[in-house]
Amino acid sequence: MQRIFSGIQPTGIPQLGNYLGAIRNWVALQADHECIFCLVDMHALTVWQEPEALRQQTLRQTAVLLAAGIDPNAHILFNQSAVSAHARLGWIFNCVSRLGWLNRMTQFKDKAGKDRENHSAGLYVYPNLMAADILAYKATRVPVGDDQRQHLELANDIAQKFNHDYGVDFFPPIEPLVPPAAARIMSLRDGTKKMSKSDPSAQSRIEMTDDADTIALKIRRAKTDPEPLPSDPAGLQDRPEARNLVDIYAVLAGIPVAEVLARHGGEGFGPFKAALTDVLVQAIVPIADETRRLMDAPDHLRAVLRDGATRAAAIAEPIVCEAERLVGFLK
Numbered sequence: 001m002q003r004i005f006s007g008i009q010p011t012g013i014p015q016l017g018n019y020l021g022a023i024r025n026w027v028a029l030q031a032d033h034e035c036i037f038c039l040v041d042m043h044a045l046t047v048w049q050e051p052e053a054l055r056q057q058t059l060r061q062t063a064v065l066l067a068a069g070i071d072p073n074a075h076i077l078f079n080q081s082a083v084s085a086h087a088r089l090g091w092i093f094n095c096v097s098r099l100g101w102l103n104r105m106t107q108f109k110d111k112a113g114k115d116r117e118n119h120s121a122g123l124y125v126y127p128n129l130m131a132a133d134i135l136a137y138k139a140t141r142v143p144v145g146d147d148q149r150q151h152l153e154l155a156n157d158i159a160q161k162f163n164h165d166y167g168v169d170f171f172p173p174i175e176p177l178v179p180p181a182a183a184r185i186m187s188l189r190d191g192t193k194k195m196s197k198s199d200p201s202a203q204s205r206i207e208m209t210d211d212a213d214t215i216a217l218k219i220r221r222a223k224t225d226p227e228p229l230p231s232d233p234a235g236l237q238d239r240p241e242a243r244n245l246v247d248i249y250a251v252l253a254g255i256p257v258a259e260v261l262a263r264h265g266g267e268g269f270g271p272f273k274a275a276l277t278d279v280l281v282q283a284i285v286p287i288a289d290e291t292r293r294l295m296d297a298p299d300h301l302r303a304v305l306r307d308g309a310t311r312a313a314a315i316a317e318p319i320v321c322e323a324e325r326l327v328g329f330l331k
């Protein structure tokens with residue numbers, strides 16, 4: 001069975017895009033892979049986090065993952081900082097990776113913008129730690145969105161350089177596992193911007209903890225245009241908000257966009273939004289309810305993460321110890 005590693009940052013409240021683009025896919029992968037799911041709190045720290053909020057968000061993210069169907073017994077769920085192998089291999093990779101490679105990372109350029117000098121060194125070397133996250137387990141497959149492909153190429157470059165420099169065949173190549181229907185969910189306020197948990201407006205996203213009334217209100221207020229829905233997909237061109245709502249419906253109902261339009265084409269947004277609210281409520285509210293129930297038992301969540309960390313360390317420890325021996329650390 002192939003070993004998968006995947007991480008999610010415990011920042012903000014998980015939103016519909018995280019669920020449809022990542023979490024739901026993780027749940028499905030559990031059927032035929034050995035999965036290691038990680039709340040990457042060390043990555044979260046690359047930008048400022050209020051300490052108590054980071055702890056709370058780590059617990060809430062854990063609750064959402066469990067509520068969505070991650071099985072922490074058959075697989076592994078833990079927080080990154082609890083397994084020291086990540087930091088240790090991350091340091092070795094800081095010394096293997098080249099400044100020239102990091103300078104090409106577009107995500108750093110996007111996140112740091114013009115104010116480069118004022119960002120943490122951690123944000124800059126983030127891709128090296130991400131390589132360590134994966135290779136500490138010799139995971140060969142990593143489910144990622146398109147935005148993460150460049151980081152995986154860097155991880156492969158690091159693995160190859162390590163193998164070459166130390167004359168070993170130690171780290172395996174990693175293969176990105178981009179989901180078949182890579183759902184990209186857009187903001188409810190602007191159909192050209194992706195839905196994200198860090199958008200200042202909560203109206204721009206459905207959060208995985210929203211109740212039925214909140215979902216209904218956000219969908220009623222979602223930006224649209226005055227035209228009725230077209231009856232075929234070509235009619236969605238240049239109508240990003242309409243396209244996004246139809247996409248969300250299609251993904252949740254598990255039917256092609258053309259089928260959604262065959263059913264709802266010619267309708268105004270009033271009735272369509274009501275139908276969309278129904279499928280959203282069916283998908284999200286059970287997860288939101290279960291998340292709230294789990295949040296009432298933080299000790300249970302902590303125990304799940306602790307147990308996950310113990311089992312994660314049992315896999316990573318021998319691999320990272322061997323890497324440390326290979327580079328010449330006295331063990």
Ligand code: ATP
Binds near residue numbers: 021196
């Ligand atoms: P932030 O705004 O803080 O970056 P985010 O909402 O983008 O938060 P991440 O933690 O960066 O969330 O991403 C977690 C996972 O969710 C990644 O696999 C990412 O590809 C996926 N994802 C995030 N937003 C969307 C979206 N709008 N549509 C589809 N997938 C998404």
Ligand code: MG
Binds near residue numbers: 196
């Ligand atoms: Mg993001």
